Amino acid sequence: MIGHFLKRDFSDALVLWIILGLLSLALWGTYAWSPSESILMGLGWLYFLFPQFCTLNITGSIVRTDHMISRQYFLALPLRRTQFFFITLFRIMVLYLPLCFFLILVVPFCFVPQKLYTHPNWYLAWSIYVFGILMSVVWWISHHLFYSLIIEQSLRFSNSKKRILTTLFPILAFVLEIAVFFSCLAFTLLFILGYRPFPHPLLVYLMIPLCIAIPAGITLLTVRLAKARWTSVS
């Protein structure tokens, strides 16, 4: 089932995949010849922008046009709607794979001072970092799906105050989530690498599980909200 969708996605975004491949080759070639952090920054932006261009092929148009496959079409297919949502999530995640590989494999080894790798807890810190990257990608995609549908819903309200509030609330939630999400992950990483902000050890033992559970909880909640919106029209 998922292969049927991925085959179609690859074919739809073939030109963009080729452009991505060519630009990557050019930038990596330049980096090999003359290493520079700005080239790596450029690569990061390239891998971040790539899925933004391709996602519309998957999600369809929110503000409907005649030439975009619509959510109604997919929801009418004989496919479990929950399954359809997770297929959609996975299809978008595939577009983020270059960014994930870049963040997981390139950033820690090229940007972070090498002396960090002599730290005894280095592997643990890297595992938490990978967990954080994967969680944030799933959270980001779910938020994107959820917010697009909130915008669609807000267009129905004739009351402009309600329209503005409906649009603003998810933005505020997004800012709050991003602050909590990354603070938790940063705290955990710093703690593993030796930073001790709390004098009492009990607080630390309470904080560390919380700092992993909170980002995971935020992600799961966002996925759940996005699924509920994505699988119904009302």
Added chain:
Amino acid sequence: MGFPVEFQALSYSVAKNRRLIDDISLLVPAGAFVALLGENGAGKTTLMDMLVGFRTPTSGKLLINHKEPSLDQWEQRKTISYLSEKMGLPGDWSVAEFLSFNRFFYPNYSMVLERDLLDLFKVNPSERIFNLSAGEIRRVQVVSSLSINPDLILADEITAVLDIIGRQKFLSFLSHLNRTKQTTVMLATNILEDLINHISHVALISKGRLLVFTDKAGFLMGEESTEFSRLVAKHLDTT
């Protein structure tokens, strides 16, 4: 054999005081061809959305073949054709690519029927969807939806963008499926022309309420017809 459709005191609201569907009860027998009529905003599309399971009833029950569509009856959807003007198709695909993508999901899909329908509706499979007119896009949708060998056809205002010939062919084909395979058809429309030759039942809704549900015989009887005509004239924009 077609699916029976049952509405039991069905209501749907979007806000506290805004009822889009208001206490509709009716039983559509298996193999019926129902014309669902009503003015713009009467609730035809909302009713169709509920039949496909896009919306969950606020109260009451809706049953297709004794199952609630709002509970994601995905297996049942293998034999339900849903045709709606709201369903956008991908402009950068060819018709053949779309048909190939679509048929993957339907185990009873008939290639013979698809070929016949492509001929009947004069659809060129190699054409890009982007280059088609709105009516031609609906013809592609008709081909893809009716080739699945449906037990129930839900058509929401689909005939509005078809030309006269396309509309006649579409109605005749629905009639053919209805007669030969007992397929249940629910057609929401505002265009009454030629409809009487094909349908078996008529349902008229207005402001979310069911005004009349009658079979064709009842509809053609003088008194009922007069009453019905009066209601249609009152509630439809097109008359």
